[in-house]
Amino acid sequence: MKYLDEYRDAGAAKKLADAIARTVTRPWVIMEMCGGQTHTIVKYGVDRIIPEAIELVHGPGCPVCVTSLEMIDRAHAIAERKDVIFTSFGDMLRVPGSRGDLLALKSRGADIRIVYSPLDAVNLAAANPGKKVVFFAIGFETTAPPNAMAVWMAHKRGLKNFSVLVSHVLVPPSMTSILQTPGNRVQAFLGPGHVCTVMGCEEYVPITKYYKVPIVVTGFEPVDMLEGIYMTVKQLEAGEHRMENQYSRAVRHEGNLQSRRLIEDVFEICDRKWRGVGIIPKSGYKLRYEYRDHDAERLFEVDDIETQESTECISGQILRGLKKPHDCAAFGKRCTPQAPLGATMVSSEGACAAYYAYGRHLEGRGIPRCGKTESELVQIGGVR
Amino acid sequence: MCLGIPGKVTRTFEEHGVLMGKVDFGGVSKQVCLGHVSDVQVGEYVLVHVGFALSKIDPEEAGKVFTFLEKMKQLDELQVPSP
Numbered sequence: 001m002k003y004l005d006e007y008r009d010a011g012a013a014k015k016l017a018d019a020i021a022r023t024v025t026r027p028w029v030i031m032e033m034c035g036g037q038t039h040t041i042v043k044y045g046v047d048r049i050i051p052e053a054i055e056l057v058h059g060p061g062c063p064v065c066v067t068s069l070e071m072i073d074r075a076h077a078i079a080e081r082k083d084v085i086f087t088s089f090g091d092m093l094r095v096p097g098s099r100g101d102l103l104a105l106k107s108r109g110a111d112i113r114i115v116y117s118p119l120d121a122v123n124l125a126a127a128n129p130g131k132k133v134v135f136f137a138i139g140f141e142t143t144a145p146p147n148a149m150a151v152w153m154a155h156k157r158g159l160k161n162f163s164v165l166v167s168h169v170l171v172p173p174s175m176t177s178i179l180q181t182p183g184n185r186v187q188a189f190l191g192p193g194h195v196c197t198v199m200g201c202e203e204y205v206p207i208t209k210y211y212k213v214p215i216v217v218t219g220f221e222p223v224d225m226l227e228g229i230y231m232t233v234k235q236l237e238a239g240e241h242r243m244e245n246q247y248s249r250a251v252r253h254e255g256n257l258q259s260r261r262l263i264e265d266v267f268e269i270c271d272r273k274w275r276g277v278g279i280i281p282k283s284g285y286k287l288r289y290e291y292r293d294h295d296a297e298r299l300f301e302v303d304d305i306e307t308q309e310s311t312e313c314i315s316g317q318i319l320r321g322l323k324k325p326h327d328c329a330a331f332g333k334r335c336t337p338q339a340p341l342g343a344t345m346v347s348s349e350g351a352c353a354a355y356y357a358y359g360r361h362l363e364g365r366g367i368p369r370c371g372k373t374e375s376e377l378v379q380i381g382g383v384r
Numbered sequence: 385m386c387l388g389i390p391g392k393v394t395r396t397f398e399e400h401g402v403l404m405g406k407v408d409f410g411g412v413s414k415q416v417c418l419g420h421v422s423d424v425q426v427g428e429y430v431l432v433h434v435g436f437a438l439s440k441i442d443p444e445e446a447g448k449v450f451t452f453l454e455k456m457k458q459l460d461e462l463q464v465p466s467p
Contacts, residue, residue: 001390001409001410002390002392002429003390003429003441003446004389004390006450012449012450012453015453015456015457016453019456034386035385035386036385036386036387061386062385063385063386064385089385089434091385116434116435117417117434117435117436118434118435119417119435120435138385139385139386140385140386142385142386142388142433142438143385143386143433143434145420145436145438146417146433146434146435146436149402149417149419149420149436153400153402156400156401157400192386193388194386194387194388194431194433194438195386197388197431197438197439198438220388223449224449227449248442248445248448249441249442249443249445249446249448250388250431250439250441250442251439252439256420256421256438256439258419258420258421258422259420259438262420347385349385
């Protein structure tokens with residue numbers, strides 16, 4: 001496919017890996033912000049074809065992972081009502097709350113449906129006027145325009161039986177929260193490419209200046225990631241700290257102004273609790289007062305449900321780049337994608353789940369790495 | 385989650401006052417909301433996330449990394465040590 005295949009080209013990846021190796025002179029710790037980027041790194045072995053001096057740590061940018069446990073319990077409480085059709089993206093259904101996951105609730109007869117787009121949920125509300133249709137609106141800034149459009153459209157069409165359970169999170173406050181963590185190790189960021197297609201790059205400029213860290217907005221394919229790492233390492237080695245845009249084929253500096261206007265119309269900024277991290281001030285979106293008739297938390301009175309997380313899980317430290325999945329005694333043993341203990345194992349974009357999916361939980365136990373990882377490593381230029 | 389797939393716009397139309405379209409992803413065609421890229425033309429590529437086009441792909445910018453790699457290759461060839 002055009003604009004995908006060429007960015008998975010082994011020759012180009014190898015040349016960039018060589019350029020990185022020629023540039024680096026000392027150790028650096030770089031965090032990729034997005035779960036999709038984490039997945040690419042582990043799937044293609046990007047971290048294994050660059051010099052060992054560069055350590056990639058995996059950020060909190062998987063919205064499925066960081067959706068708080070109590071928000072999943074609230075979804076559960078709404079979805080089990082007989083008058084409700086509960087709709088969600090597929091990857092949220094397997095995430096366990098304290099009362100099990102939504103898929104198990106569906107197997108017990110609840111009307112829970114997977115939708116491809118939030119507009120499918122709006123159309124479902126139009127087709128089922130006798131039911132209350134609720135959409136689980138999670139995501140980072142990338143998903144905010146689709147979710148805002150769904151609310152705006154339902155409002156415009158007078159669909160009073162459509163509401164959203166909002167658990168939106170924002171990247172820049174999580175970035176500053178990581179940089180303010182005592183013992184922070186992160187020296188530079190690969191910025192979130194798709195978030196920036198919407199929001200642009202401007203809001204990252206003050207972070208580069210205040211905290212003196214390079215931020216390179218980066219795409220999601222192996223060649224993108226290697227170019228992003230190369231641009232980041234060049235800055236680090238030169239003692240610079242600027243915002244740069246590697247993903248310029250999709251990201252404009254100002255973002256998508258049409259999308260930003262719609263977000264501004266439908267949502268306002270609020271404090272948000274992140275699974276594994278806790279409350280980060282001004283790190284989420286909630287519906288504006290004008291759209292309160294579409295606010296599922298208000299309509300179903302579930303905002304008082306609160307839940308405690310597992311104390312054994314170290315995902316909070318992994319999401320801040322302080323630890324890696326292998327640092328956890330439960331990783332791959334008591335904690336697996338089938339029975340996750342916490343945030344980073346619940347979705348395939350979480351660091352622990354990605355490491356598990358590509359066999360890294362078997363490393364160090366005398367068991368060879370799984371064939372898929374090896375073959376893909378060879379595809380993009382061979383194992384280091 | 386923030387998955388974005390590039391696809392080619394093959395048709396545009398309006399639904400409930402919002403610009404929609406058909407987008408081809410390497411042979412698979414899906415209905416996509418084009419309301420956030422309202423100046424898009426048939427034949428252009430867009431980046432699609434959960435059924436919404438969020439950005440148009442700039443073909444000129446897309447080729448830059450390969451131009452850079454080509455230049456780097458030429459530079460390497462110039463630096464072959466003399467016998």
